[in-house]
Amino acid sequence: MKHFLLATLAALSAAAHVPPALAQSLTQPIDGIVAVVNDDVILRSELDRQVAQVNAQYANNPGQLPPRDVLERQLLDRLILQKLQIARANDSGIKIADAQIDHALAQIAQQNRLEVSQLRGAVESQGIDYAQFRNNVRDQLLVQNLRQQVGQSRTQVSDAEIDSLIKNGHVRTEQIHAAHIVINVPEGATPDQIDAAHAKATDVVRQIRGGMDFAAAALRYSNAEDALQGGDLGWRTANELPPALVAATDRLQDGEITDPLRGPNGFHIVKLVGKRAAEAQMVTEYKLQHILIKTSELVSSAQAQQRIEAIRSRIVAGEDFAKAAIDASEETETARLGGEMGWTPAGAFGPQVQAIVESLKKGEVSQAFEAAPGWHLLKLEDTRQSNMAGQMQRSEAKNMIFQRKAEEEYMSFLRQLRSEAYVEIRLPGVEPAKAGNS
Numbered sequence: 001m002k003h004f005l006l007a008t009l010a011a012l013s014a015a016a017h018v019p020p021a022l023a024q025s026l027t028q029p030i031d032g033i034v035a036v037v038n039d040d041v042i043l044r045s046e047l048d049r050q051v052a053q054v055n056a057q058y059a060n061n062p063g064q065l066p067p068r069d070v071l072e073r074q075l076l077d078r079l080i081l082q083k084l085q086i087a088r089a090n091d092s093g094i095k096i097a098d099a100q101i102d103h104a105l106a107q108i109a110q111q112n113r114l115e116v117s118q119l120r121g122a123v124e125s126q127g128i129d130y131a132q133f134r135n136n137v138r139d140q141l142l143v144q145n146l147r148q149q150v151g152q153s154r155t156q157v158s159d160a161e162i163d164s165l166i167k168n169g170h171v172r173t174e175q176i177h178a179a180h181i182v183i184n185v186p187e188g189a190t191p192d193q194i195d196a197a198h199a200k201a202t203d204v205v206r207q208i209r210g211g212m213d214f215a216a217a218a219l220r221y222s223n224a225e226d227a228l229q230g231g232d233l234g235w236r237t238a239n240e241l242p243p244a245l246v247a248a249t250d251r252l253q254d255g256e257i258t259d260p261l262r263g264p265n266g267f268h269i270v271k272l273v274g275k276r277a278a279e280a281q282m283v284t285e286y287k288l289q290h291i292l293i294k295t296s297e298l299v300s301s302a303q304a305q306q307r308i309e310a311i312r313s314r315i316v317a318g319e320d321f322a323k324a325a326i327d328a329s330e331e332t333e334t335a336r337l338g339g340e341m342g343w344t345p346a347g348a349f350g351p352q353v354q355a356i357v358e359s360l361k362k363g364e365v366s367q368a369f370e371a372a373p374g375w376h377l378l379k380l381e382d383t384r385q386s387n388m389a390g391q392m393q394r395s396e397a398k399n400m401i402f403q404r405k406a407e408e409e410y411m412s413f414l415r416q417l418r419s420e421a422y423v424e425i426r427l428p429g430v431e432p433a434k435a436g437n438s
Contacts, residue, residue, distance in 0.1 A: 064216035151406030201260035
């Protein structure tokens with residue numbers, strides 16, 4: 001999940017590289033609606049801004065881009081899915097704290113080799129409103145937290161699965177750099193629709209083996225969320241990837257691609273960019289204390305927030321955190337221990353909690369924050385560096401299994417979200433499509 005968050009933020013930072021003249025042209029008055037998405041709309045200016053960013057990314061290789069109408073439809077599909085995810089996140093009560101946005105902006109600055117104090121100037125020098133840029137970061141974080149929420153609610157990892165992974169030695173420590181293209185198959189697809197998707201995937205393979213750049217093919221054809229990044233999955237440990245994808249890369253040399261592979265969401269084309277042996281994996285571990293006030297049908301979010309804010313005020317005023325946890329926390333596993341969570345590796349946190357933990361100094365108590373199943377306080381007691389290479393702790397095994405299963409669940413969730421939505425496409429030359437049939 002952490003990798004996905006960083007990749008998303010890196011893509012978002014591309015907005016800072018739109019040529020000034022082009023950025024200025026995008027500030028002209030809105031010229032119409034290109035799609036209706038439930039109760040929201042996508043404006044022509046939003047789509048033009050996306051097109052401009054892609055054109056800027058491919059400025060040195062414009063021939064790799066698909067025709068304008070194809071590019072617009074690909075980008076519009078992604079904007080539609082983005083709108084649906086943000087709306088669902090808001091409806092689910094997900095909130096993003098300013099501290100999380102600040103942390104994300106610091107990551108963007110670092111990726112662009114800038115100080116945080118320089119980022120605003122770099123963005124505004126390209127004619128981009130910094131407040132809007134910050135809102136875009138908030139939207140990306142909303143989507144990441146929705147992904148986490150869906151994964152947690154739909155994904156279960158049993159002790160038997162963890163035991164099996166460790167006992168059978170199915171722990172592969174090498175790292176794999178892969179890229180992929182996904183050709184979706186609609187939920188409940190007919191045999192003809194499946195055949196059509198397979199034929200399309202086969203044709204894409206033919207074009208790539210004939211010399212087409214893989215990243216350009218991903219941009220043109222892939223239905224995956226990372227298509228704008230050329231389908232690049234980055235470096236991941238083998239256990240973080242679906243077993244079928246890992247097995248496919250075992251048959252490839254660097255730079256080679258697979259034939260179409262049938263997956264739960266459609267057909268996949270996988271490219272092996274490279275493999276490398278596992279290195280010493282120095283992981284930061286955090287010693288934390290935790291207090292939870294749950295929300296329920298009887299306790300609203302506002303009521304839970306009020307209670308935990310009162311607890312935090314007492315702690316800041318001098319009350320012992322452990323005593324407060326014993327007296328008030330509704331996290332049954334840790335309350336009796338004074339909220340003690342023990343040592344927890346960074347990889348065990350979702351993006352929302354990770355950002356909060358990383359922002360804390362030793363001995364500091366976090367601001368109250370909301371995440372399933374209620375409102376939380378964290379206190380950072382200490383940190384340490386641990387070498388995880390060659391080790392298979394249960395928490396790591398559980399996280400690996402969880403990530404694989406949660407990814408599949410979220411793809412299923414997105415298909416359902418899209419199929420249930422009212423969507424009307426208003427692009428010129430495109431037959432109006434409604435209610436998820438676009």
